[in-house]
Amino acid sequence: MRITQFTHLRLAQAFVDYMATRGVTLRIEQEGGYTLWLDDESQLSVVENELNQFIREPDHPRYQAASWKTENTDSGIQYVRPAGPPLKERLKEMAGPLTIGVSVASILVYLLIALGGYAQAIAWLGWPKDSMQHFQVWRWFSHVLMNFSLLALLINLLWWFYIGGRIEKQLGSGKLFTIALISALLCGFAQSRFNGFWFGGLSGVDHALVAYAWLHAMRDERSPLNIGGGLMGIFVVWVVLEATGVFGANTGLPSHIAGLLVGLAMAFVDTRQKKR
Incomplete structure (x- = not known):
């Protein structure tokens, strides 16, 4: 203490x-x-x-x-x-309960995937695959908890903890919850237009968080979310490389583009009254 x-x-x-x-x-x-x-x-x-x-x-x-x-x-x-x-x-200083809770849930889901396979996780948590599942409301959001490889889990949680934790500590759990909820829904929708229901992970939400933090700091000189332009640049370059096909056809490009746009839009709305 x-x-x-x-x-x-x-x-x-x-x-x-x-x-x-x-x-x-x-x-x-x-x-x-x-x-x-x-x-x-x-x-x-x-x-x-x-x-x-x-x-x-x-x-x-x-x-x-x-x-x-x-x-x-x-x-x-x-x-x-x-x-x-x-x-x-250290955890209390870096992140709040939502950041930690989602991280723990993602790890538990990954362990279930390792034990039961991808198909079982998709059956429980995946994006709605037909009209019968549209009313299972959790599916519109729970897909972000599924990571299909250890590397994906580690990378996604790294950015979630670093950026999401900062947003939660500085702007509150409510703000992080709102960004995560909206980006999970819209990123999932974008990805489903190209890949059906077979996808998962926090990467789209992470792109939204980075874009939000970057523009928030750009438009508000008192913003506590100054992550610098370098990190935003890395995410943009990554999206460009995905678009060129460097990583193959099976990527989260639609989700990542949607995440960046969602984050920018939400930051613009939240800072529209600010004067630099």
Whole structure:
């Protein structure tokens, strides 16, 4: 759990050493400043009380004495040096519940595909193949959870987590949900016009997310989604290569083009009142 951040290492170290004498282990992580992390959340109230006292009088002799004690005596107290925050904390900082939930669901579906085969996954989650399935509403969206190779799964989740996670953390779960839902529907429709119902994966949604983040930052100077033009360029070049047939005929080109257009359109609408 993140406790606070100090500008100066000396202050951070002094508080860590003092809390060690109280039986509380804190870690320091350099993240612009010096961030303190607590692994045992049951000690949070103790840490918060002592932190308030420390902020009021950081030069009190008891903190200097604690530093001498932890560094120069064999008191049995261990100071844990920076090793980075736990994985759980890293995930919380990078992404929200929707990003993580879709990632977990995609992994579980891939495992089911590995065990039961593609046909079974298509039968349960695939795009509607006839009028009888049109009323099975989940099919219009659940196709994004199906990845038919480990490489596709890893690439799709990489971009979903990196861009989708940023959008969710900065603009909220509702915004990510809206982009993902609309792009899943329209990208699936576009792909089905060319490949029937035999397709799946997050790649179309990923293209929408990248396009959305790029244009959002271009049109709003205060946008927290600045991913740079390089990433958008990579996705555009990839689509162009797909269009030339470099990767063969069986690609997600229709879905990817639709994703880019959906992302651009949604970003344009969301920033239409912004002034650069």
